[in-house]
Amino acid sequence: MSYPFITYLVITFVTGALILWWVRRRIRQIELQRATRMEDFHRFDAVRTTSPHKNPVQRARSSALASISNRFTIIRRVLVASIFIIWIMALILPFMGFIPAAVLSTFAASFAVVVGFAAKTFVQNFIAGVVISFSHQLRIGDTVIMDGHYGTVEDISVTHTVIKIWDWRRYIIPNSRMLEKEFINYSIVDSYYWAHVEFMVSYEADIDVIQEISLRIAEENKYFCDVEPPSFWTMALEKEGVKCWLAAWVSHPADAWNMRSEMRTQLKKELEERGIYTHFHRHMWASAPSGQKETSESGNASHQPSPIIFPGG
Template identity: 30%
Template structure:
């Protein structure tokens, strides 16, 4: 028969296994408690801030999200340190590591330059806040919304539901348009090329009716029609209208074009005509 008494058990190994298991359980419990407490605190703080204004709420959400990731990373980091210290070999080389910390730091710093740069940029973005969660932005000629800001990268959700993942060090060093930095409302521009005979006051009335009746326009119901240029054949009109946010402004511009097109189909003389003067005309062309 197999003699169990011949089996020797290393007490240190058993102790290390027990300690490692206890540490794993402790990390899981601490993380669960932390997430629960954090979730309740976050809801309370954001609810309080949302009663004031949206910009402050989005700013707070961004800071809370980054702070949560930093604390979570800290929990895992210290758990890993405690885990490694259970092994005697790791403890024995600790002195040597401290002695060579300067050289090792330089080597690691050079190898992980991009990673460290992204981490620093991520923390910087979370507190300086050139962008925040749900901000409408234009980055590299792409329009979208800030969907996520992590310690390493930022995710931009485009209008057609694509995701642009930008490393934080690139985001912090490039120019980015933020359309909701202080106020989410935007002025939309519609350019119209019309004949010189057009009644501009009539165009103004049409635009005002469209803006006043639109669900996409802002509460101020801004509608402005300006003659901004003369060309050889046309007058150039610029129509300004305001929406509460980028999507509303885009839809408002489209609505103005569509409804003006309906008016133009019913009217004559809106669009420029090619004029030819005969030499016998009462008002001859200057070139004749």
């Protein structure tokens, strides 16, 4: 054999060996990163709830670790096998001239037909699964909104992704479609979340009193994360009333769900207790003065509404 031929074989052999070593090492590093992240996870639900399962956190963590291990094992085997085949083909490339062209073309055409028709969908989903596994845009345990569904990523296999929706239904998406989707990820950088609620008050309300009530309700909420004081904004002056926003930090998206609900409940209660009404069309129903009951057409006594009149109402 000539010197250039030997040089080609040596370079190809060394390069292939280095690529195989690096790919195996890199896959292992990413697998360990994902597993370590799961060990630190303490919440696997989009909404705080009491699970019907025993030890729900440990159950979810074990399932996630098993999914990560299985997924990366499959990826490692397929990628290593693919690289090994390409490596061998590169090594025997100089000998291709001894093989009849008809045999090579027949083999290539048969392989293309099998992959193109029989395994097209699987190959697309598998390649997409590999891309998702190596990216940081979506990981098991992330809290997301996808196609209008709010939940957590429960599983990412080599062919599909499973979103556990807040009501415990499962939304399953093929990985080939996942690469084309736009979604909100609440956990991509950290789990902190600025929970806010929007509400309306009438133009007759004292905005300073509204602000004082709102900020106190947020600060006293058990889910409030004291990284900075809550914020209150007057967002718009609309014909229905004054639009207000109240926002406060929480440490996890699941806490935001409960905090928003509790802030809305407390705002409604306290605003009603102070006689502060929302929207200009709000009516207060009161009994007619004693001895002045009016009778409906059917002859039954009825109470007539006494409307609170607001500007424009």
